[in-house]
Amino acid sequence: MTDISTGVVFALLEEVFGRGLFWLMFVGTISIAAAYLYVLVRDRAVSWRKFLLSQLSMPIGAVVAIVFILSVTHSTFADIGGAIDVIFVMGFAVAGAIGMAILVYTGQSLIWRRRLHRRANPA
Amino acid sequence: MMLNRRQFLSVAGLGGVGAVAATGLVAAQPAQVSTNARIVIIGAGAAGTALANVLLRRLDGAQITVIEPRRDHIYQPGLTLIAAGLRPPDYVMSRTTDWLPSGISLVEAAVAAVDPETKTVETTTNETIAYDFLVVAPGLVLDHDAIDGFSLDLVGREGIGALYAGPDAAAKTWQAASHFAETGGIGLFTRPATAMKCGGAPMKHAFLIDDIARRAGNATRTQIRYASHNDTLFGVPIIAERVRMLFEDRGIDALYSHVLKAVDAGRRMATFATPDGDREIRYDYLHVVPPQRAPDFVPQSGLSWTDRWVGQGWVEVDRETLRHRRYPAIFALGDVAGVPKGKTAASVKWQVPVVVDHLVSAIVGQEGSARYNGYTSCPLTTRIGRAMLIEFDYDNNLTPSFPGIIAPLEELWVSWLIKEVAVKATYQAMLRGRT
Numbered sequence: 001m002t003d004i005s006t007g008v009v010f011a012l013l014e015e016v017f018g019r020g021l022f023w024l025m026f027v028g029t030i031s032i033a034a035a036y037l038y039v040l041v042r043d044r045a046v047s048w049r050k051f052l053l054s055q056l057s058m059p060i061g062a063v064v065a066i067v068f069i070l071s072v073t074h075s076t077f078a079d080i081g082g083a084i085d086v087i088f089v090m091g092f093a094v095a096g097a098i099g100m101a102i103l104v105y106t107g108q109s110l111i112w113r114r115r116l117h118r119r120a121n122p123a
Numbered sequence: 124m125m126l127n128r129r130q131f132l133s134v135a136g137l138g139g140v141g142a143v144a145a146t147g148l149v150a151a152q153p154a155q156v157s158t159n160a161r162i163v164i165i166g167a168g169a170a171g172t173a174l175a176n177v178l179l180r181r182l183d184g185a186q187i188t189v190i191e192p193r194r195d196h197i198y199q200p201g202l203t204l205i206a207a208g209l210r211p212p213d214y215v216m217s218r219t220t221d222w223l224p225s226g227i228s229l230v231e232a233a234v235a236a237v238d239p240e241t242k243t244v245e246t247t248t249n250e251t252i253a254y255d256f257l258v259v260a261p262g263l264v265l266d267h268d269a270i271d272g273f274s275l276d277l278v279g280r281e282g283i284g285a286l287y288a289g290p291d292a293a294a295k296t297w298q299a300a301s302h303f304a305e306t307g308g309i310g311l312f313t314r315p316a317t318a319m320k321c322g323g324a325p326m327k328h329a330f331l332i333d334d335i336a337r338r339a340g341n342a343t344r345t346q347i348r349y350a351s352h353n354d355t356l357f358g359v360p361i362i363a364e365r366v367r368m369l370f371e372d373r374g375i376d377a378l379y380s381h382v383l384k385a386v387d388a389g390r391r392m393a394t395f396a397t398p399d400g401d402r403e404i405r406y407d408y409l410h411v412v413p414p415q416r417a418p419d420f421v422p423q424s425g426l427s428w429t430d431r432w433v434g435q436g437w438v439e440v441d442r443e444t445l446r447h448r449r450y451p452a453i454f455a456l457g458d459v460a461g462v463p464k465g466k467t468a469a470s471v472k473w474q475v476p477v478v479v480d481h482l483v484s485a486i487v488g489q490e491g492s493a494r495y496n497g498y499t500s501c502p503l504t505t506r507i508g509r510a511m512l513i514e515f516d517y518d519n520n521l522t523p524s525f526p527g528i529i530a531p532l533e534e535l536w537v538s539w540l541i542k543e544v545a546v547k548a549t550y551q552a553m554l555r556g557r558t
């Protein structure tokens with residue numbers, strides 16, 4: 001477990017999730033990130049209304065991430081012992097929060113745009 | 124082919140840098156070597172499989188033969204989780220052929236003898252296979268018969284567990300252990316006096332069953348007793364001292380110099396050999412870890428140490444190069460190797476590059492330079508949700524993989540996370556020769 005390199009990290013993640021699922025998740029994450037960048041560039045501005053909603057969703061993302069990691073490892077909050085444990089839990093929370101925010105922002109941008117589009121050009 | 128090789132070079136190259144940084148090992152040259160050498164590997168467990176995968180990529184044209192009678196591959200570190208009800212038996216099961224590369228030949232038989240003078244191996248199916256280099260990696264034998272009154276069909280009944288014996292036995296162990304955790308009584312946990320694989324595992328079981336009994340509200344109704352074979356709780360002094368403190372904290376009673384020799388299942392009595400003679404101890408739950416030794420063909424073929432680990436049969440190798448001290452064409456890898464520490468899958472990960480380096484160097488007529496420092500690791504689960512990530516070497520030094528980040532002697536959730544999620548992934552990546 002000592003020689004950590006990008007290749008080894010990918011090899012390990014493939015083993016954790018299974019090859020198919022891992023690359024599906026990887027492509028999913030990249031696509032969402034790309035879609036997020038796409039709407040930012042397309043709209044040429046951050047929409048503060050969408051941003052507010054996506055910010056409000058962040059705590060939900062954080063909680064979901066923590067509950068997920070604790071449940072798959074048969075653990076509870078009582079098991080969080082040392083400082084490094086707190087840092088790891090916070091890391092999972094931050095990752096969950098940011099992931100959720102990006103997802104919600106991107107989702108809103110793509111869906112609203114479509115709705116607006118539909119309202120402007122009723123079929 | 125190009126892509127594979129490039130991918131391999133990047134993984135091996137970067138991995139090599141990490142290895143040098145971590146332990147001062149000299150990274151093996153990843154360039155392919157052309158040869159028509161006949162290499163025979165005995166056993167396709169953790170060690171034989173990992174080695175076959177790495178060798179196939181290092182060597183161009185070598186004839187690699189793997190001899191393995193078992194169709195199932197067992198991920199043994201998962202057995203402690205099965206015996207604590209945290210995983211189903213199939214968690215550890217896969218097929219031997221799932222992990223072996225297609226460029227080798229697999230002989231589905233057991234080795235009956237090695238003749239190091241004529242450089243041949245004989246199988247139980249009467250096949251004779253000649254080698255230029257031989258790697259002995261058949262793991263070890265669990266000698267259940269050495270304990271009077273014990274047999275594997277007792278496991279799961281009469282309050283008896285024996286999780287080392289495989290996934291079925293581990294599941295039955297959980298039946299007996301969970302019944303004990305619900306009803307309480309005396310839980311007696313043992314380990315053998317011989318060298319053994321994963322010396323922490325008997326203790327992990329004791330800690331986990333203690334925790335499960337506590338969670339069931341039976342802390343006051345259970346007494347956990349751990350019988351150590353000598354006067355310490357662990358072979359590495361600093362870890363032994365830490366375990367002693369944890370035992371005190373949990374109220375686990377340590378019995379020193381108690382070696383299990385007989386079981387009377389009807390009376391629920393275990394007999395221990397102690398310095399003061401035999402002693403009978405009553406139990407409601409007994410966990411048996413039997414004496415361990417090399418498979419019979421090893422001492423019978425004259426490959427074993429004769430003056431060390433007498434009667435256990437481990438292969439007489441140099442502890443740093445894993446090369447046989449009398450037969451330079453022979454190496455030993457994994458549990459069967461006669462070295463002071465290193466009977467874990469984590470050790471195998473560090474042993475494989477050393478054997479590869481010396482074997483490939485020998486093929487091109489040079490001396491290898493890689494050294495195995497005794498690295499052994501054993502995530503010691505101290506309760507459900509926490510573990511200590513202990514790693515050490517021949518000299519009883521702690522060798523933490525994440526110094527300053529994951530403290531080895533602290534009970535941490537992160538270390539438990541590693542045991543639950545990362546250990547199997549690391550093991551499987553190692554089998555494929557990718558770590």
Ligand SMILES: Cc1cc2nc3c(=O)[nH]c(=O)nc-3n(C[C@H](O)[C@H](O)[C@H](O)COP(=O)(O)OP(=O)(O)OC[C@H]3O[C@@H](n4cnc5c(N)ncnc54)[C@H](O)[C@@H]3O)c2cc1C
Nearest residue numbers: 166168169170199200233234261262321457458467468469
């Ligand atoms: C309960 C338990 C918990 C463990 N926990 C950990 C842990 O947390 N971390 C860790 O790193 N390690 C752990 N280990 C240890 C680890 O599983 C072993 O050290 C590792 O599997 C050793 O690899 P090996 O290839 O030497 O032996 P094995 O993996 O046992 O493989 C040996 C192979 O050789 C074959 N064989 C046997 N005899 C012959 C013959 N005559 N001819 C041909 N083939 C033969 C066998 O069928 C087998 O497939 C644990 C082990 C147990 C039992």
